[in-house]
Amino acid sequence: MRARLAPLLLALSLVVAPAQALAQDAPPLEADAAPSAPSASPKKAVPTKAVPVKSAAGKPLQFKALPDSVAPEKVTPAKAQPKRQARGPAVQNDGKRYLRSLDENHDGRISREEYLASSKKRFAKLDANADGVVSAQEARAAKAKADAKRLAQGKPVKPRAAGDKPPKPPLSNLDANEDGRVTRKEFLARREKQFGELDLNRDGVISKEEAKAGKAKKLARREELKLEKKERQDRKRAKALEASQEQDASPRQRAASSDAPAAMPEAPRQP
Numbered sequence: 001m002r003a004r005l006a007p008l009l010l011a012l013s014l015v016v017a018p019a020q021a022l023a024q025d026a027p028p029l030e031a032d033a034a035p036s037a038p039s040a041s042p043k044k045a046v047p048t049k050a051v052p053v054k055s056a057a058g059k060p061l062q063f064k065a066l067p068d069s070v071a072p073e074k075v076t077p078a079k080a081q082p083k084r085q086a087r088g089p090a091v092q093n094d095g096k097r098y099l100r101s102l103d104e105n106h107d108g109r110i111s112r113e114e115y116l117a118s119s120k121k122r123f124a125k126l127d128a129n130a131d132g133v134v135s136a137q138e139a140r141a142a143k144a145k146a147d148a149k150r151l152a153q154g155k156p157v158k159p160r161a162a163g164d165k166p167p168k169p170p171l172s173n174l175d176a177n178e179d180g181r182v183t184r185k186e187f188l189a190r191r192e193k194q195f196g197e198l199d200l201n202r203d204g205v206i207s208k209e210e211a212k213a214g215k216a217k218k219l220a221r222r223e224e225l226k227l228e229k230k231e232r233q234d235r236k237r238a239k240a241l242e243a244s245q246e247q248d249a250s251p252r253q254r255a256a257s258s259d260a261p262a263a264m265p266e267a268p269r270q271p
Helices: 002-025 112-126 136-152 184-198 208-259
Strands: 048-053 062-067
Touching: 112 136, 112 184, 184 208
Parallel strands: none
Antiparallel strands: 048 062
């Protein structure tokens, strides 16, 4: 019996052994597989581009690969122009030297010619026909041109004063003899007077010390004008308040007088 089963057992062992070996080598099923850590996503390859580079003299050009991630050169845009601010007073308490812009030769002093130079240029511009005087027509044309320029820049133009009187022609305050035109001498007279007030020692130039004293005087006068203006405004407000109070009190007074009983006439006295 054993002799008969021996060949069958040998054949069965030859079939089972290879099957077990195949089962050990087979990959595990998804359900049986142990959870593995999430794998990191592979990095994307950065494309490159060839950039020509000059080599040593006599040799052909070589190419150097650079990644596309290299940022291009930034082009800085042009700075926007700042908005033009409204000009303040010509003289400010800023510690800077007064009239420094008029010192053309930078010698630290202001001569008469330097002080009058800007006024002479302005007169030459106003005198369109160069006859030595600024007529009423030339003054009005210059005023209209200046107003149009201010409106184009978005600046206000001084309105016409209310009233029945016609407005005074431009530059009429400089017409000393009131002949309807302004000569060169009349135009420079006010500027000449200002120079004489600044030139304290009458040497024909305005020194640094004289300019400093003139600036202090001008600033003090400005503060006086501000105080005077404030006082006028206070008086005007007080007067308007008093008038409004009188208007409010008058109806009450009339009502009180109408409600009061009429006074009885006195009996004549016996002699």
